Amino acid sequence: MEIAMIGLGRMGANMAERLHRGGHRVIGVDPGEAARASAAERGFEVSATVADALATMSVPRVVWLMVPAGEVVDQTLASLSPHLSEGDVVIDGGNSYYKDSMRRSAQLLEEDVTYIDCGTSGGVWGLQEGYSLMIGGDAEAVQRIGAIFRTLAPAEDSGWAHVGPSGAGHFCKMVHNGIEYGMMQAYAEGFALMQRKTEFNLDLGEVAKAWQHGSVVRSWLLDLSADALQRNPQLDGIAPFVPDSGEGRWTVAEAIDLDVSAPVITLSLLERLRSREKNSFSDRMLSALRNQFGGHAMMKE
Structure with missing residues (x-):
């Protein structure tokens, strides 16, 4: 052909x-x-x-x-x-x-x-x-x-x-990408939690490798996670800035239009938006409010 x-x-x-x-x-x-x-x-x-x-x-x-x-x-x-x-x-x-x-x-x-x-x-x-x-x-x-x-x-x-x-093909791909957002976010949060547990000095690459076989959370995304962590265990040199292609936004909008609860996909999209805030006004506002009502200390730049 x-x-x-x-x-x-x-x-x-x-x-x-x-x-x-x-x-x-x-x-x-x-x-x-x-x-x-x-x-x-x-x-x-x-x-x-x-x-x-x-x-x-x-x-x-x-x-x-x-x-x-x-x-x-x-x-x-x-x-x-x-x-x-x-x-x-x-x-x-x-x-x-x-x-x-x-x-x-x-x-x-x-x-x-x-x-x-x-x-x-x-x-x-x-x-x-x-x-x-x-x-x-x-x-x-x-x-x-x-x-x-x-x-x-x-x-x-x-x-x-x-x-x-x-339209059905691109609709399914839109939802596919929304699901992808949620899966990626879950992996990212889980590995971040293990990385923060410094007393165990966990080898995240080895953990990911163990999960690749027999685990209920095994997937191609996990395979990619294992590869990334083995190459660069601390993810050095990678900026904490996560773009989005737009399909996550369309998926969330469609969920609202259809009255379908999609909190995981929605929050994963919002987390991507948050990753781009270098000097978050909302976080500074929260700190100011804590100081106003409770006299809590504010960290200064």
């Missing part, structure tokens, strides 16, 4: 290479010369423009987008639209907001082009291990291009699913 992969960042290039290894013809599209050169070294074709890439492909064509969520997706679709034909399929494999995906699907349907939203998990390990794919959109189109998903997944019959209509 022929696929144009738009966006040759680390994940897009890895996905393109996995497809290429699987016997598909892949044309990587990226405006960056360095990105194209790096991709070409991996063995698949590259192009600087969408028009040039699509001109070499047979209709109907498959275009996979691996670009940042938001306006960049709309801009990419706007530049792509004049070159699309009836029957073409566009797959958004990024972390787009599911309501945006539903809107884009309706827009492209007016041009007889199918839009598939594909939540993609696997990160930098996906090239070797395969990707978990949550696919939303037209069932016939998903079946027609199923060879692509089977190649990207860990196995032909596992790790991918057509989860529902347009």
Whole structure:
């Protein structure tokens, strides 16, 4: 099968290479010369423009987008639209907001082009291990291009699913990332607690290794924790600043809209926001209030 992969960042290039290894013809599209050169070294074709890439492909064509969520997706679709034909399929494999995906699907349907939203998990390990794919959109189109998903997944019959209509794929990926926030926060808090128990002088890397086998808390995230702690036991040189990609916020907002209690995911998001406060006004306010009502000492800077 022929696929144009738009966006040759680390994940897009890895996905393109996995497809290429699987016997598909892949044309990587990226405006960056360095990105194209790096991709070409991996063995698949590259192009600087969408028009040039699509001109070499047979209709109907498959275009996979691996670009940042938001306006960049709309801009990419706007530049792509004049070159699309009836029957073409566009797959958004990024972390787009599911309501945006539903809107884009309706827009492209007016041009007889199918839009598939594909939540993609696997990160930098996906090239070797395969990707978990949550696919939303037209069932016939998903079946027609199923060879692509089977190649990207860990196995032909596992790790991918057509989860529902347009928007469902990115909705599931949104919730997936919300769960990820909570799991990561729990590991972080647990290891912080053990690190603070200085009288035991715990080797956190060894604790993590023990938990990797037989423990009810074993997981891939724990495997990554063990690796990080063995490489850098005190996590030296890492700033206590945790970004968020936006999907945790969307998950919390959706929980509120649906009247679903999601305290763990919500608090894990708030903890990420707190990590960015270098001089917390709220903490200084708390200290001032304790001094006001109880005469408690205040630490001065």
